[in-house]
Amino acid sequence: MSTKLDRARLESLAEELMEKQFQRVPKMRELHAGEWIERDYFVRHLVETVLRIRLNNEVDTYALFKVGSKDDSLAAKLAKYLAEEFGHEGMFTRDLEKFGFTAEQLEATDVFPSTKKLMGYLRLEADSRGPAPTTVWDWFVEWYSDRYNQVITDKVAAEFGKDFVRGSQKHLDFDESHDHDELMFRTVSQAVEVFGNTDQAYADLTAFIDLIGDYFGELYEATAVKTELASV
Template sequence: MTKLDRSRLESLAEELMEKQFQRVTKLRELHAGEWTDRDYYIRHITETVLRIRLNNEVDTYALFKVGSKDDSLAAKLAQYLAEEFGHEGMFTRDLNKFGFTSEQLEATDVFPATKQLMGYLRLEADKRGPAPTTVWDWFVEWYSDRYNQIITNKAAEEFGTEFTQGTQTHLDFDESHDHDELMFRTVSQAVEGFGSAEQAYADLATYIELIGDYFQELYDSTVGARELASA
């Protein structure tokens, strides 16, 4: 069985993100630290909180699917889960600074692309165990290492550092715990035991396409809707 190649996985992620930059409104500027928008950013942090909750559920389900088949893999996934549980609270503090209440948060529905992504992860875990979920978790950490500090810096510049303190705390935590490295070790082991490298590359393509869909939905529901209303 072909082992997962880290350089290929990373280069594929770069290539697939470039496609999204070309098709999704303002996405390249956001990830280059050249643009942000208050409504857009608040809604993005809101989705981040809601997606973290859902992500913890699918990770827990993936851990259940490992069962007693691979104790070493289960331990890695459990470590990641233990370090991630409750982190949505860091982002919630930033939302509160913006005046976005917990009641508003609970009343917000996630975007269709997020529902599709989480549904895919749950259904594929039934068929292929933890491998698809660990590919997603690896991408989340790779993406965060590459882009989230840039996005956060721009938000701090535009809105003030007091509005990004929780987000920055999360970034600092991930860096100090080397989550990117932990998740690559985890995904490699999961793919070797429960899937294949080619399936992992295909999963990555699915995830990044859905992330692009999410960012377009985000733009359309905030900046786009505001522009239509004022036209």
């Protein structure tokens, strides 16, 4: 069983799986193509982004713990990524404040069920498979961001003004300057080679993107669909 990830195959699979979600989830394709945005939808998306970053940092920290002393080079890569990501939710809370969403409202908001499932998956799988599943997820987050987040941010800026996405843009600029996509591919490649295999990695990616589709479905049902019905 292979333990060597093929980057082209991983990216191709991510594209194929995202296309399936675009076909099943309302407005998801238009959002990611920069063709549609809605205020309440985007604000709630920012909220989930902040809350997910916090949870993601916790599961990444746990994954680093599970590396232990088994692979110092891998631990260093994951620690570097963690060090560069801690505190980044503050960039998005700045945009939330611009939209009028308060810190008190943020703390009172619960994450969607799909996010709970995702974080539970990462936490539980780390016990049996170490950091490999978490690094697959982190790689996808960076791949997704490189591919779609600038498009979405530009659409929001066009609709509401650049001042409403200064934090989001700052985060994008940071990731690009620190080459996080490349860092996480090196990290996931090493994690899969040491702690797993490619079949498991592709299965993890499939599960994660299914949950991302579930999330965008929940987001639409909670916000945009209500706005559309109210306007009828």
